[in-house]
Structure formats: C-alpha cells, structure tokens
Amino acid sequence: MQVLGEMIAVSARAGRTTMLWFVLLVATKAVSVALIGLTQRWLVDNAIADITRGIVAAAALGAVAHAALSVSAQLEVHLRDDISDRAEVIINHDILAATSAVPTIEHLERPDYLDRLAMLRSGGASGTRALAVSTQVLAQTAASVLSLSLSIWLLAGVHPALALLALAGAAPLVLGNRANRLVRRAMDATSGLARREQALHDLCVQPVPGKEIRTAGSGPELSRRARTTWDAAMRTEVGARWRAAAWRFAGWTVFTAGFTAAVGVVAALAVDGRASAGDIILIITLASRLREQITSTMFGIVRLAEAGRITDHYRWLKTYAAAHPTGGDAAPERLTDGITMTGIGFTYPGSGAPTLTGIDLHLPPGAVVAVVGVNGAGKTTLVKLLTGLYTPTSGSITVDGRPLATIDPARWAAVATGAFQDFAKPQLPAGETVGIGDLPRLHDSAAIRTAVEQAGATEIIAALPNGAATQLGRHFDGAELAHGQWQKLALARALMRQRPLLRVLDEPTAALDPQAEHDLFERFTTHTRAAAETGTVTLLISHRFSTVHMADHIVVLSHGTILEQGSHADLLATGGEYAKLYTMQAAAYAP
Numbered sequence: 001m002q003v004l005g006e007m008i009a010v011s012a013r014a015g016r017t018t019m020l021w022f023v024l025l026v027a028t029k030a031v032s033v034a035l036i037g038l039t040q041r042w043l044v045d046n047a048i049a050d051i052t053r054g055i056v057a058a059a060a061l062g063a064v065a066h067a068a069l070s071v072s073a074q075l076e077v078h079l080r081d082d083i084s085d086r087a088e089v090i091i092n093h094d095i096l097a098a099t100s101a102v103p104t105i106e107h108l109e110r111p112d113y114l115d116r117l118a119m120l121r122s123g124g125a126s127g128t129r130a131l132a133v134s135t136q137v138l139a140q141t142a143a144s145v146l147s148l149s150l151s152i153w154l155l156a157g158v159h160p161a162l163a164l165l166a167l168a169g170a171a172p173l174v175l176g177n178r179a180n181r182l183v184r185r186a187m188d189a190t191s192g193l194a195r196r197e198q199a200l201h202d203l204c205v206q207p208v209p210g211k212e213i214r215t216a217g218s219g220p221e222l223s224r225r226a227r228t229t230w231d232a233a234m235r236t237e238v239g240a241r242w243r244a245a246a247w248r249f250a251g252w253t254v255f256t257a258g259f260t261a262a263v264g265v266v267a268a269l270a271v272d273g274r275a276s277a278g279d280i281i282l283i284i285t286l287a288s289r290l291r292e293q294i295t296s297t298m299f300g301i302v303r304l305a306e307a308g309r310i311t312d313h314y315r316w317l318k319t320y321a322a323a324h325p326t327g328g329d330a331a332p333e334r335l336t337d338g339i340t341m342t343g344i345g346f347t348y349p350g351s352g353a354p355t356l357t358g359i360d361l362h363l364p365p366g367a368v369v370a371v372v373g374v375n376g377a378g379k380t381t382l383v384k385l386l387t388g389l390y391t392p393t394s395g396s397i398t399v400d401g402r403p404l405a406t407i408d409p410a411r412w413a414a415v416a417t418g419a420f421q422d423f424a425k426p427q428l429p430a431g432e433t434v435g436i437g438d439l440p441r442l443h444d445s446a447a448i449r450t451a452v453e454q455a456g457a458t459e460i461i462a463a464l465p466n467g468a469a470t471q472l473g474r475h476f477d478g479a480e481l482a483h484g485q486w487q488k489l490a491l492a493r494a495l496m497r498q499r500p501l502l503r504v505l506d507e508p509t510a511a512l513d514p515q516a517e518h519d520l521f522e523r524f525t526t527h528t529r530a531a532a533e534t535g536t537v538t539l540l541i542s543h544r545f546s547t548v549h550m551a552d553h554i555v556v557l558s559h560g561t562i563l564e565q566g567s568h569a570d571l572l573a574t575g576g577e578y579a580k581l582y583t584m585q586a587a588a589y590a591p
C-alpha cells in the first residue's frame, strides 16, 4: 500500500491536472471497446429487422465509439510520456538528494546500497523509468480490467457459459504473474554479479586503469573473469526466463482451449435459434478483443510489479537518508582547547576485524600534527572519523569539549577542509575546479588566486589557453593536465577555506617530488601558524619523513593503535619505531 502511495505521489508531483486528463482518457478508451461490440450487434439486428432509424442510430453511435477509441489511444501515449518524463526528473533528483544528504560515506562503500542504486540507475524500463510511468500504467491496467469485465459481462448476457471465458482468460494472468516473479527474483539475485562485471569491464576499457592493465598484460585474464561473471549472471537469468516462458505458454494454452469451446457454444446456440446474428457478431468482436485486453492487463501487471520493485528501492534509499538526520549544534568559531579522541575504536561495516582500537589523541589548537605508519595502519580511517565521514564504533570525539556527534555534520563540514591521496578531478573551468572548495566563494577570483598560489599551482593556471576560465578534462574537450598538476589543484581546492578548524592533508602530494612537497609544507605550516587566532588543527599524513619532521607533534600508528607520539626530537631520542623509520629513510636519501 505504501508502495502504491509513493507511486501516486510521484505522478502527482509531476502534474496533477495532466494525470486527471490521462485517467479520463484511458477510461474512455476502456468503455469504447464494449460500445463498439454493442453498436455492431444493434446494427446487424436492425439491418435484419429493416429498422432504418435503428441502423442510423447504431452506425452513428458506433462511429463515435470508434473515434473515441482512436483519439484516446493517440493522446494517451503523449500524455503518459509527458508525465513520465517529468516524474523521472523528480525521481533522479530525489535519489541524488537522498544520496548526498547522508553526511557519512559509509553508504557509498556498502554493497547493498550500491546494488539498489545500480538497479535504480540502470535506466530503461527496469530503472527509474519504471517508477516514473507506474501511476500511468496503474490507470491503464485498471482501464484494461474494466474493459475486460465489460466484455465478459456482455458475453454472459448471451449465454452464462460464455462467462467461463473469464476463467480461461485468468489463466494467462495468474501463470504470467508467476513467470514475472521468477524473472524478477533472478534479476535481483544477479545484480551483484552485474556490478562486478561492470567493474571488471571498466578496468579493461577506461584509460587510467587501462594503461596499467595493458602494461601488465592482465587484460585477457580480466576479460575472462568479466565473461565468467557475465555468464554466471546470464545463466541464472536465462534459466529463469525459460521457466517463465513455460508458465506463460501453459496460461495461453488454457485460454485458447476456452476460446475454442466458446465458439462451439455460440455455433450450437445459433443452430438452435437461441442466438441472433447480432449476438454472433457481438461474441466474435468481443472474444477477438479479449486476447488484446488480457495481454494489456498482463503487461500492465508486469510493469506494475517492476515498478513496485523499483519503488521499494527508492523508498529504501529515502528511508536510509532519513535515518541519518542532519542538523545539530553550530561548530565553534575558533578552537581554544582543540580536538580530542578518547577510546576510539572503529570497525568498517561488514568487516570482522577492527581497523582502529583504543585511540586516545589530543590535537591542540593551532598545531600541525603528522600521522605516520605503514600502509594499512589506519591513517586514512582516522581522518575519515575526524572529518565526520564515518562515525566511530566506540569512544568519542570532542571539539573544544563538545561531542562531535552533537554538531551539525553540514556545519562541521563547512569548517573542515581536506586534500586526499585519491583526489577528485572535477571537469570544470580551472577556476571553478579550485573554487568549489568553498562554494560561497566559487567565483571569488582573488580567493582562488591566493589558494592556487599557496598550492604552488600558479604556473599551471597561467599556462592554460584561457587561464582560470579554461575548461578542464577530456570529457568536455577541455585541457588535460598531468596527474601531479591535478593534485596541485586539489590542494588549492583544500586551501580555499583560509580559516578552517580542521585541515586534513592525507598524502596530498604523493604525485609531487620530495623537494616540491617539502617546500609546500613549509609554506603550509607557516600559514597555519599565521592563522593561529582560529586555532586551526592541521593533520598531515605523509610517508616522507623530511616533511613529517616539520610537524609540532607526530603520531605513529601501527595495526590501528598508537605506537608512540611526541615531537620529532622526543621520538628520535626515544629510539623507537619512528627513529628507526626516520633513520632508514634519511640513509636512503643520503648522497
């Protein structure tokens, strides 16, 4: 019932008046078929009885019924598509809003969420279109049922046994429904495989991974895996389709047997003189239309079932978003006490082992804190918790003594900024690529210039044919940049907010050479200390110790726990893990 309510609500939002006109049209079409059968009977009976006025009236009424049928059939398609197009825009907007409304990114890494999103976005009749057209299909199906019922009622008027055609007619509906359920279940069961195949396919055909795949010569193996995955999905789907076809065939066999029997009954009645010539015409007209009426009813039910499935995913997404309410307190304007993590533990959803355990860490205001550790130690995960992209499984994070959980995620995001190792390459004009780092100043060219300068990207913009106005990226025939140049722009984006409370730099310079990284961080730390009145905490993750040693405080992570922490000098003096790694790297870089 809720699914039905959701379908109707979407169409009402797309156009209430157009929808009412549409319902009126399909009802007219449904009644026209019965009227055509009746007028033909009157016409024939009046012609045999030689009643001129009756012939004229039946012919006129028949002509009106035919005209109503063809006009409503034409307009029906136009109105249905018009409402569906508008509804589809609304649905897509809702999906995007529901996806981006969730302040954490957990859902974007959850397979069940991605499966539902993939099914919704699959396009065509099995995606959002199915929902967009659902109310119109509902009205059309109701009209088909009405038309079918009128036909059966008229048939029963000639002889009650002819009403049994309804039973025969129900067979394709019932068995067809069973067939559709089979196919639907198979499609749901294979959506994960389809996503896996798509991921393998993308690896082979997209330019960035394609380079690596071709050099390694792993293309044939990946294609083989994609094919195996595809075959497995297809086997399940094709098997289900064959079984569904068998059920449909059985349904139509029952109907054909019933139709043959009905023709036999009418022939016997005519021989006995209990049926008029008009009755015979009526029976033939209606019975021949029965097949079309049953087909459209069945087709309508299939599409409604599909729409129900899609509506269910759509409602799930909206409920998921609603379960992550936004709102909360304002973030402080400046930090006086800093950010504190107490007893933090974190396990990724669906993962058995914790990634972080027992993290106790104080990030003082105005400090530059570096986090080091081997790959997989949990550095990025720590950043995800501090920026609010994930919620800790245990423990608490406080900002100037206030729990981060009570601060509005959107307002916390507005005072945090970050540059990440897996940075985005927004294909926008160069200035906007940087400006989106602080939306209110998207077109503030002075602010953009400053951020670009601090990120050491001035020369990159200057070399573009139209400077900051140059469209970037190949998707839109724009200028393409080198990977490291894109990374510098990502860094500039993170610098758009000049006075954040938290600035996260998660290996944002991995594509730069060590000297460039060193110079950049020197500028950064100077800048952060200059902005001391805001108390900005800068959290820096880097594998390069020549950069790390500039930090005020260094945290060494290992297997999700803090191994040691202190200043560069303290840690060297302790002679622990940090001292070992630092000495090793210094020796490797020594001339």
Ligand SMILES: Nc1ncnc2c1ncn2[C@@H]1O[C@H](COP(=O)(O)OP(=O)(O)OP(=O)(O)O)[C@@H](O)[C@H]1O
Residues within 6 Å of the ligand: 109, 348, 349, 351, 355, 373, 374, 375, 376, 377, 378, 379, 380, 381, 382
């Ligand atoms: N989305 C995720 N779902 C499940 N596990 C994850 C996810 N992201 C990371 N992990 C796991 O968490 C652990 C820590 O990952 P994290 O990215 O925090 O490490 P890191 O120290 O930043 O590593 P690197 O230096 O390579 O960037 C890894 O074992 C990784 O497999």
